[in-house]
Amino acid sequence: MSEPVSGLDYKKPALIGGALVGVLSCIPLVEALNTCLCLWAWVGGGLAAKMLIDSSPTPLTSREGARVGLFAGLLGGGFHFVIKFVLSIFQMDKILAMAASFPFANDDARAMYERIQQNGLLKALMAFLFSFLGSLLLLGFTVLGGMVGVALFEKRKGQAPPPPYPPNYPSNYPPNYPPQGGDSGGGQGGWPSA
Amino acid sequence: MTQAERVKQVYAVSLIVGVGWAGLLWLTPHLLAAGHYLSATALYQSFALVCHQRPERSFHWHGFPLAVCARCTGVYVGIAVGLLLYPFVRDLREREFPARHWLVVAALPMLLDVVGQGIGWWQNTAIARSLTGLVLGVGVAFFLLPGMMTLFGWRGARARA
Numbered sequence: 001m002s003e004p005v006s007g008l009d010y011k012k013p014a015l016i017g018g019a020l021v022g023v024l025s026c027i028p029l030v031e032a033l034n035t036c037l038c039l040w041a042w043v044g045g046g047l048a049a050k051m052l053i054d055s056s057p058t059p060l061t062s063r064e065g066a067r068v069g070l071f072a073g074l075l076g077g078g079f080h081f082v083i084k085f086v087l088s089i090f091q092m093d094k095i096l097a098m099a100a101s102f103p104f105a106n107d108d109a110r111a112m113y114e115r116i117q118q119n120g121l122l123k124a125l126m127a128f129l130f131s132f133l134g135s136l137l138l139l140g141f142t143v144l145g146g147m148v149g150v151a152l153f154e155k156r157k158g159q160a161p162p163p164p165y166p167p168n169y170p171s172n173y174p175p176n177y178p179p180q181g182g183d184s185g186g187g188q189g190g191w192p193s194a
Numbered sequence: 195m196t197q198a199e200r201v202k203q204v205y206a207v208s209l210i211v212g213v214g215w216a217g218l219l220w221l222t223p224h225l226l227a228a229g230h231y232l233s234a235t236a237l238y239q240s241f242a243l244v245c246h247q248r249p250e251r252s253f254h255w256h257g258f259p260l261a262v263c264a265r266c267t268g269v270y271v272g273i274a275v276g277l278l279l280y281p282f283v284r285d286l287r288e289r290e291f292p293a294r295h296w297l298v299v300a301a302l303p304m305l306l307d308v309v310g311q312g313i314g315w316w317q318n319t320a321i322a323r324s325l326t327g328l329v330l331g332v333g334v335a336f337f338l339l340p341g342m343m344t345l346f347g348w349r350g351a352r353a354r355a
Contacts, residue, residue: 025243032246034243034244035244035245035246037244037245037266037269038243038244061289061344062289062291062340062341062344062345063344063345065341066341066345095239099235099238102249108229108231109226109231112231112232113231113235126232126235126236129236129239129240130236130239130240133236133237133239133240134239134240134242134243136240137240137241137243137244138243141244144338147337147338147341147345148297148334148337148338148341150291150341151291151294151297151337151341152294152297
């Protein structure tokens with residue numbers, strides 16, 4: 001199996017994957033697709049892995065997949081946390097009222113929910129807990145999405161990179177390459193096509 | 195620490211996390227039944243991100259619904275089961291992923307179940323949803339563990355078994 005690759009640019013894949021995870025997980029209705037096992041996190045992590053694979057000259061390992069998933073998850077999860085934390089503070093009354101209306105909520109639970117509704121600090125704490133734990137889930141699934149993305153999209157398993165030219169190779173070698181018209185790679189230098 | 199010990203350590207941690215995660219699903223209603231409403235609500239609300247949590251489509255424990263629906267419960271339990279089965283099927287030191295078509299095969303029962311229900315071929319049940327989820331979860335575990343081994347189980351090109 002190839003060894004981990006160094007010198008990869010994680011920025012663009014992480015940014016795009018993270019944006020997909022964070023933004024789509026905050027848009028009403030669209031975020032509902034996360035109920036399918038955190039779908040946007042898997043998609044974001046997988047997309048980041050695919051972009052990294054496309055930009056890498058050598059096969060990637062799941063280490064790079066997990067790393068790009070981690071970066072994307074931190075970006076997306078961070079964005080999600082900020083948005084959801086703010087929204088949760090404003091919606092906490094509604095969330096607690098909904099929890100109190102569940103058939104399994106008994107009198108003690110309703111009393112506790114009422115205490116939280118009357119205490120601003122407790123409301124903020126609950127909002128922090130909900131958004132933090134949710135963002136942590138997004139982060140975890142994005143990392144997994146990155147790893148599984150490498151498993152799915154990396155087709156270059158076991159291929160070694162082409163060896164470097166030996167030292168003192170003349171710059172105009174091989175002669176008559178690239179060929180002028182005719183078939184390409186016609187036996188003079190270059191690598192055989194896959 | 196030898197490489198073999200490291201590999202076993204990574205496996206043990208992965209197994210604990212997988213089983214622990216599945217255990218959280220039952221802990222949530224248990225906390226609610228025991229009167230720990232704050233922690234139970236926090237857990238329910240967190241899992242709300244990844245599941246619709248409809249009580250009529252969820253298993254129940256102590257009279258309260260699990261943290262996620264039957265299908266998601268099947269997936270997470272399947273991951274734990276897959277992690278338990280893994281050493282009997284593959285070498286723990288293996289870092290290559292299985293052939294990717296196995297992931298598709300693992301997802302097929304669930305896809306068929308969802309599509310069949312959606313277009314009215316059949317009305318699925320909680321058992322069917324959880325079993326198809328279990329199959330997917332087992333498949334996912336076989337892809338996750340090689341990834342974990344690559345991430346944490348090996349150090350350097352000269353790592354020895």
